[in-house]
Amino acid sequence: MKLILPDHLIADIEPHLPSGIDVVEVDSEGNLDGDPSDAEVYVNGFYLKTSTHDKVLTAAPALRWQQSPSAGVNHILTPTFLQKDIILTNGAGVHAIPISEFVLAFMLYHAKNLRKLQTLQNEHTWVRGVFLEELADANLLILGTGNIGKAIASRAKAFGVTVWGSRRHPEPLPNFDKIVGADEWRSLLPAADYVVIATPLTPETRGLIDETALRSMRQSAYLINIARGAIVDEAALITALREGWIAGAGLDTVATEPLPPESPLWSLPNAFITPHCSALSPRLRERIAQLFIDNLKRYQTGQPLRNVVDKQAGY
Known part of the structure; x- marks a missing residue:
């Protein structure tokens, strides 16, 4: 059997491959060694470009299965890919720990007014009367209750947060006080202190957080996006932050990445911008390799693969 592996993951995956496997290396531009x-199997790399993806698909007509290290696969489900009969599996679960910790960091950053405290330190100013909030008894709405949403709920519960979630097919889940359907979450916005976007980017979720949603939120509410930038109507969000419809936003992802230098988001005092880094962890590559090796064994023995993507649903 032959595999195509990205050059930056070969060192993590190749030592764990079973015997009888041939490897073709591919770089970020789609150049193949x-x-x-x-080749039957393709593990694509981080930050996969459409041009690279198309180049590999053209050069490897025998592909039957593609494994992505990312949870979101909107960048993979291109017309070229959808024309082919290739099973797609994603990296759902491997990012849950670091991303959920990052969400709690955003929440604590807002609740404990860390921007203000850092400013006071920079100004060598001692002020004891800085307003600080508690997470205990706050209401958190998580849009998307997959692996990442569940991990966020677990950690938020430890702080005494009331956790609500939304999913296409509502059902009770551990650490969630309430689960609503995909069309019911808007009714919870007026009572939510924190709203976290953890849903995949699909045609249905593009622009999901629109002007209506932002105007429905509390003025004291904080929006956090660790999913995909296009889920938020960015122009509406900028207006909401400027005019005080909401208190602020923690954005690990934006509509255009890298965020253009001229974007107003850079200079808004109530926006915390991070460079799509919430999933980064020293253990990330280890988890990606473990998932792939387990799936490879399943593939070779005819067992169901983990994290098979529904191409129509988009996740």
């Missing part, structure tokens, strides 16, 4: 024409 070897003959990929009979």
